[in-house]
Amino acid sequence: MWQREMVAELKNAKPKARKTVLETYQKLHGYSTEHLYRIAREHGFTSGRKPRADKGLSVLAEEQIEFVAAVIYKTGRENKGPIMPVENAMEFAIDNGIMTRGEISVGGMQRVLRQRQLGKDNMNAPTPHTEMRSLHPNHVHQVDVSTCIQYYLDDKGMAIMREDEFYKNKFANFQKVKIPLQRYVLTDHFSGFMFVYYYLAAGETAENLFDFLCRAWEAKEEGNFPFRGAPFSMLMDGGCRAKAKALGQGLWDGLSIEIIPGTTRNSRRQGSVEQSHNIWEQWFETRLRIDPANTIEDLNRKARGFCIWLNATRRHTRHGMTRLSCWMLIKQEQLRELPDRAELHELMNKPEVTRVVNNHKINYDNKVFNLKHANIPHGATVKVIRNIWKYKDGIITVAHDNKLFEARSIERLPPEQGGFAVNSAIIGQEFKAQPETETQKAVKRLEELATGSKEPDKKTTPFAGLNAFEGFAEKVANVATLPRRGTPIEITRTDEPVRIPIMEFLKRLRAAGATITPALNKELRQEFGDAIEIKVAETVIEAICANNDWRETGTRMAQAQ
Incomplete structure (x- = not known):
């Protein structure tokens, strides 16, 4: 290697001759003197000079x-x-x-x-990361969606996105693709088992996500494709998580699946499923150039067969087993069989259910559930969460005050035995007191505080001996007010005579002891009409009761008015 040759020449040359050696290699390789010295040091050359006292220090702040x-x-x-x-x-x-x-x-x-x-x-350089592990197969599933950038389906079947036609400077060609091809991938974090399905869609949708998860978690017809069951937790990016929330929290609560929130711009958190995308592109989609699919159904048929082969034969680099062999380590309590889609749709569409606690119980779905252990106040409103796995055993989850409680249904006797609750007390034979609520306990404490006894007499005066009214005036003794002048009330009197209805006059006449005959009634009405002055009425009543002629009296009074 020329580097070792250069180092040997530099070691043999005197300090002044080293410049000539470096100039020779500069002409041969085009490197600067500093770079050649750096190469020489990497291959064991040392100048032998004493290091400067200010080595490592910078002239810059x-x-x-x-x-x-x-x-x-x-x-x-x-x-x-x-x-x-x-x-x-x-x-x-x-x-x-x-x-x-x-x-x-x-x-x-x-x-x-x-x-x-x-x-x-x-x-x-990538930042350091913490390796995460899952506990068993189906503990954590990772889901991710990616738009295929190599292939798309048109009227003629599968077409290849040629790199000389589809790139950033020819964006218009992407618009010619009416419906892109979406690749959905699910990976079991523990075993690395992957499930793949394609959809024709412009982007991610909640409907496609639901269909994909059902296909992945349902039992398969193929005997060599045993992968199934709902996970306990799910990891997904922001797009998938938004579509998962659109399916309704009732679905995830019902299946008892925790959607673990993630952080933005942290693709390594999805490392397993991202790697599954890469493996699938390298092993499956590269073959589509040789044998392209004509329809979406044909593409998914090819993908399913290849998925079975890949999981059964390719060894995972982490555990050294095939993905299928590792997934088969799953235990019975870890494999939660998915119910039919009709029941899942019911969980999706069911609105939030609330119930009011009455006598430490709630009614739900024609059943009574016991909440004695939860110590929830009487009359409180709770949210009912129906989990399909637990509900089969007669258990529901109740949410109150940001806490979750499990409630078990109360068994009832058959109709021929009255249909009572099994734990009901038999009259005359048993006594089963309900546990005291927090309010009841507090009331006893307050009673003792006020009267000095937990069971006081009804006549006992609470807080006896304490002052309730004395001294209030003294509390405001320092308050001084300025006198205010008032305005006298002027009483206005009317000069018009007071009249009463004729019926009121007749009532007073009858009350005075007079007998009102039809003839007298007629005469009085003809004389006075619908109303009569009260003074005239009093005079007429006196005349009639004294058997005097009331007409002269009434006429005389009227003239005087």
């Missing part, structure tokens, strides 16, 4: 160095990282008065950045 590094970092691209040359960043710093020209060379700045691990290679 840390703020200047970090400013250049910050410019390089913040001007980078999201997918490629920092791309600005160091010389360009230094020029920007000089233009803005951060540095002065000639303080340090470009190579010196590059060396300083490398020493502080702020070079481009350091910034482009």
